[in-house]
Amino acid sequence: MLAHVHVADTFNHKGSSGLRYIVNPPGSTARVHQHLNVGEGEIDWDVFFGTLHEVGFDGIMTSCVFAWEERAEESSRFMRQTMQKYVDKHWHANDR
Secondary structure (H helix, E strand, O other): OOOHHHHHHOOOOOOOOOOOOOOOOOOOOOOOOOOOOOOOOOOHHHHHHHHHOOOOOOOEEEOOOOOOOHHHHHHHHHHHHHHHHHHHHHHHHHOO
16 A cells, blocks of 8 residues: 655766765665756656556655755645646546
8 A cells, every 4th residue: 555655856876977975874775866846857747646646546645755845835836736746647637
């Protein structure tokens, strides 16, 4: 059962990017990732939202962007509009 999804774009940081990441505690299995606005990373959003529709998702969807503290309100508005666009595309268009 899938009841809640957090929506944010990200990059795949596998391999050597030349960047240094410090994760605590030492030995942590945490993955390095970002929480970006939709379209600023590598996620295929049509696949993401299409899959949610296919599995019958009807739960809670929240924006989970932490990247732009100085633009938090703008980011929140953008994410709300963008998420609604994908919901309209994948749910409402498929349910006609």
